[in-house]
Amino acid sequence: MPRESTLHLLLYATAGLLAVFLTIHVALHAPGLFYDTYKESVQRESVRKNYENFGWALVALLIVAVIHGLIGLRGILLELRQGPRWEAFVNFLVVFLGAYMLGLGTYTLLTWLGIIHFGG
Amino acid sequence: MGVNGNGRPATRVVKIRVRRYDPETGRRWWQEYRVEAKKGTTVLDALLRIKAEQDHTLAMRYSCRMGACGSCGMLINKMPRLACETQLLDLGTDTVTIEPLPNFPVLRDLITDFGDFFKKHRDIMPYIVRESKKENEEPYREYYMPPDELNKIIRFSYCIMCGLCYAACPVVAIDKKFLGPQALGQAYRWVTDVRDEGLRLRLEKVDDKHGVWRCHFAGSCSAACPKGVDPAQGIQLLRSKLVALTAGARREKKPTHVATPTTVRYVDVGDAPKPTVEDKSLLVKHLEETAQELEQDLPYVAQALRDYLRTITSS
Numbered sequence: 213m214p215r216e217s218t219l220h221l222l223l224y225a226t227a228g229l230l231a232v233f234l235t236i237h238v239a240l241h242a243p244g245l246f247y248d249t250y251k252e253s254v255q256r257e258s259v260r261k262n263y264e265n266f267g268w269a270l271v272a273l274l275i276v277a278v279i280h281g282l283i284g285l286r287g288i289l290l291e292l293r294q295g296p297r298w299e300a301f302v303n304f305l306v307v308f309l310g311a312y313m314l315g316l317g318t319y320t321l322l323t324w325l326g327i328i329h330f331g332g
Numbered sequence: 333m334g335v336n337g338n339g340r341p342a343t344r345v346v347k348i349r350v351r352r353y354d355p356e357t358g359r360r361w362w363q364e365y366r367v368e369a370k371k372g373t374t375v376l377d378a379l380l381r382i383k384a385e386q387d388h389t390l391a392m393r394y395s396c397r398m399g400a401c402g403s404c405g406m407l408i409n410k411m412p413r414l415a416c417e418t419q420l421l422d423l424g425t426d427t428v429t430i431e432p433l434p435n436f437p438v439l440r441d442l443i444t445d446f447g448d449f450f451k452k453h454r455d456i457m458p459y460i461v462r463e464s465k466k467e468n469e470e471p472y473r474e475y476y477m478p479p480d481e482l483n484k485i486i487r488f489s490y491c492i493m494c495g496l497c498y499a500a501c502p503v504v505a506i507d508k509k510f511l512g513p514q515a516l517g518q519a520y521r522w523v524t525d526v527r528d529e530g531l532r533l534r535l536e537k538v539d540d541k542h543g544v545w546r547c548h549f550a551g552s553c554s555a556a557c558p559k560g561v562d563p564a565q566g567i568q569l570l571r572s573k574l575v576a577l578t579a580g581a582r583r584e585k586k587p588t589h590v591a592t593p594t595t596v597r598y599v600d601v602g603d604a605p606k607p608t609v610e611d612k613s614l615l616v617k618h619l620e621e622t623a624q625e626l627e628q629d630l631p632y633v634a635q636a637l638r639d640y641l642r643t644i645t646s647s
Contacts, residue, residue: 217539217578224575290541291507299541 213303219283226280233273236266263324274317282306343370346420348378350390351431352441363387369420370629375430376404376415379442380632391441399558402494406442407431412496412556433499449495452511456519456537461530475527488521488566490559497553497563509542513553516544517563520570535574544570616645 213219239245240253240262247253263270289302348365365386367378376394383390394404397416404415408430409423420428436444460475462468497513498504504512511519519538523531538544547567554564623637 215539215578216541216543216545217574220545220571221575221578287545291503291510291546294507294509294542 219286223280223283226276226283229272229276230280233269233276236269237273240266260324263321267321267325271318271321274321275314278310278313278317282310285309343368344421344426345369346378347427348382349427349429350379350382350441351429352390353432353438355440363390367420371419371421373420373629374416375406375408375413375418375420375428377630378420378428379415379430384632391443393443400492402492405433405494405496405499407433407499412499414494414496414558417558433495435499435501435504436495444495446495448508449498449512449514450493452515453493453518455511456515456522456534457530458518458522460522460525460528461533463529477525477527481526485521485524488517488524488561488563491518491521491561491563492559494558496556496558497561500552500556502550502552503546503548507542507546510546511538511540511543513547513563513567516547516570517553517561517566519544520566520573523570523573535577538570539574544574547571612644616641 214222241247241250243249243253246262247258252258283306286302286306289305290299345366346369348367350363350365351360352363353360365382367373367381369378374397376392376397379390379392380394383392392404392406392415394416395401396403399414399417402414405412406415407413408415408418409425409428412433415430430442432438432442432444436446436449439445491514493514495514497517501510501513503510516538519534522528523534544567547564549564549568551564554562557563619637619641623634623641626634626637
């Protein structure tokens, strides 16, 4: 694990970036901006269009949200209990969850965009 | 019976509920006492009177009786306070509850174990660390410190290690390894000291899973501090120092204002002032009168004054 100060610097940086990417995310669903209604913004075709037009922003949102959230979760879990085995478990858990969520999110996006095809 | 400015009686009987613990039997219980209190009667006065007149088995820790030693920290009406600085009537309740400080293991009644607390304090190296091994091991002169540099740390230097901030901290309550506001506040005090060169060593200690980053900034430590030290501010400043150093935004501060021990300039402060009471008999008379006045309400203080009188009259 990196040093705690490095993790917290990352926490603060991702918090700033989250504000930017969450604004884009909310704007994509806000009525009257890109779509007339919220319901229209969550239709299959709208989501596909968002992925095509703002895929980079959504991947960035996924990355910063996962990093920010997992560093925060790690802090909470380390406060709940103490001990070397628990700390090792928590570190493993956040790395595993991070890899899983980033992998799943990126895979979903790439599949939707048709860059990779599940099952050939 | 007279009344005070609020229209309340100047003297009244206060019910004191003390949380007691007997380590031999493991029994914990609440015990009630009644003490007559007037303006100026502190919680420590009341406890000492209970111990002297009602229950000799009541155990508490105290020393200076003037808010300087930090020994008599207790949870008074659910707030960590110094018993010697808390006046019974100021609490404004007819029943006063007194418990040992939370976040500390209880040894007996109101006495708690400060071992872990002091260990954490020692961990952050609360002393000047110099790069020169010789200076560390054989200090031979004091270091000159300019007043403007002293102003930066003086607030944090008022810490008397009473443990009230540690008792008030919600993070210490769940994370026993957390260094706590006292140690972290002192870490800031020492890394900011221009005479010190141990910044990196200390930051390694506080930049830990259970170090400075665990603070939630509840601010209860600063609210509880009887000396206005504001450890919460120290922790935030320590964090910003760490973030800036990690991000490379600020270089490690070199103690540019520090004179080496050999070039210390001593200022002639002149002779000590003459005693204000030259006639010893006046002092003796004053002490006798004071002891007489206190005989009724604070007999142990009167006794202490008489002991002192005996010392100065026999010398």
